[in-house]
């Protein structure tokens with residue numbers, strides 16, 4: 001594995017938060033980028049809050065070997081739900097195209113071994129990976145006009161293993177619900193979406209609540 005500086009797209013969710021922690025504790029230098037991704041699921045504010053808290057946690061724990069940037073992307077009146085990785089591919093391409101980032105040629109992708117919602121049964125993990133990889137590697141490579149590579153630091157871990165490995169006080173700051181419900185200035189998880197169900201099935205509750 002190359003130990004050059006690498007790009008991480010930080011959503012504020014458990015997986016990207018853990019990958020940031022893992023890479024920095026292993027001594028990797030990162031460029032961390034957050035997209036304020038506004039879609040009809042309405043999780044943009046919950047994610048932004050998680051990112052602010054996570055960055056503060058990293059700095060408090062002397063994990064400071066990263067540069068942070070952010071951007072805003074709004075799907076506006078498109079009323080279907082585009083895939084998150086399409087926006088990631090575009091932004092990875094823009095960041096890699098910056099002449100100041102010519103030293104980077106890879107990004108850390110926080111995909112674990114049960115990353116895709118395959119309940120419909122029409123697509124296998126391999127097929128879903130292949131589609132995502134084609135966009136995540138092809139678009140940035142075309143834009144930056146060099147070969148952009150993907151590293152999968154948690155590719156052989158399950159969601160439950162990621163949660164087990166993450167420090168509890170960091171885990172508590174990460175956001176995971178895809179369709180949060182807003183009550184005044186706070187957010188509640190929906191308990192119904194794909195990631196809520198994954199987390200409910202895992203060790204998350206025991207780890208965060210001690211019960």
Ligand SMILES: [Zn+2]
Pocket residue numbers: 176177178179180189190191192193194195196
């Ligand atoms: Zn949810």
